[in-house]
Amino acid sequence: MANHDPDLNLIFQALSDPTRRAMLARLGKGAVPVGELARPTGLALPTVMRHLGVLEQAQLIATEKTGRTRMCRARPETLAATADWLAEQRAIWEGRADRLEAYVMTLMQRGDADGPDADD
Amino acid sequence: MANHDPDLNLIFQALSDPTRRAMLARLGKGAVPVGELARPTGLALPTVMRHLGVLEQAQLIATEKTGRTRMCRARPETLAATADWLAEQRAIWEGRADRLEAYVMTLMQRGDADGPDADD
DNA sequence: ATCATGGTTAGCCATAAGACTAAGTATCAC
DNA sequence: GTGATACTTAGTCTTATGGCTAACCATGAT
Structure with missing residues (x-):
């Protein structure tokens, strides 16, 4: 919060x-x-x-x-958020969803306090 | 090259x-x-x-x-390289190897032309 | 050849970034 | 309380950044 x-x-x-x-x-x-x-x-x-x-x-x-x-x-949370942004961009740039999937996987793996936080 | x-x-x-x-x-x-x-x-x-x-x-x-x-x-390669740097830092910051593992997994999953590229 | 279109170069201006020195404040050790 | 230690604040300097206009060059259409 x-x-x-x-x-x-x-x-x-x-x-x-x-x-x-x-x-x-x-x-x-x-x-x-x-x-x-x-x-x-x-x-x-x-x-x-x-x-x-x-x-x-x-x-x-x-x-x-x-x-x-x-x-x-x-x-670390801030770095994580930045990594997320990059992962998103990368997924888009590479024009397919499998990057995003892999990235969501890592999100799930940590699955603690600093969650996905879909704010952008 | x-x-x-x-x-x-x-x-x-x-x-x-x-x-x-x-x-x-x-x-x-x-x-x-x-x-x-x-x-x-x-x-x-x-x-x-x-x-x-x-x-x-x-x-x-x-x-x-x-x-x-x-x-x-x-x-995209450049963005990928940047994402890699961030992932590395994140792994270190979070003080354990599982982040790095997850990240290496994604590297393996793409495993195409723009690979790990250990030129640095 | 002429002219419009799409980009490029050159130069200006204001603000922000990165570095410094010098002097100030606030502990902690005696 | 004196003095050293660990930051802080204030102010200066130089260079970089982000924006502009105005004028220039190159290409495509007529």
Whole structure:
């Protein structure tokens, strides 16, 4: 219910930057504080903060501050929604239904909280 | 072999614009000349041309000029490659292998010309 | 040859993106 | 309470993006 529908504009925009994709990849392995996330990029902290802002606005990550450190973690549902959009397009582009079937299969396999969510 | 490896930067950047996604959607239903592609957008031709340039550079579409009209069509392989990247990330994010399995299944199911293409 | 049609090039403008430095705020460790 | 640590905020800079108009080139029809 807390799903403020994902905005493809923001999501794709966020994914279009290699630094951000790298940060996401690192976040895929677990939550990480801002500083650690920043170090491997070689960028200044404010720059990283901005990237995080973009990712958070796109709902690809969530952050939470505890004491003086801010933890960042990935939001899989958003990536899932994006994958769904792509799968849909692919099904259309390839002009047949079997792609869509396979994709629906994966949906059924997870069949948990973040369901099909046919909003578009 | 004519696959000038897809660049995720360009692809996501291209997908981040709603106008371009709309053009892609239309292109999903078949090849269309520039003019027709432009009309529903309400944008000036040069603007549309630029969008097409972005899409073409990202290899999401291909265009070919015949006489004085230029035909545009979608490049499904590129979308597939992108979907693959997303599926990979999703598998990682969700911290287990069953996603990846499901995804590999779909790869096997198509198992035609545009296969896994482990060139990256 | 002339003209309309369909696309292309060139150039302008406004806004947004990505990066930085410098200075500020808020913990936590002494 | 001092000082280090971990972010934050503010402001600047450069380049890219998305939109336009105006003028140009190429092709098809008359």
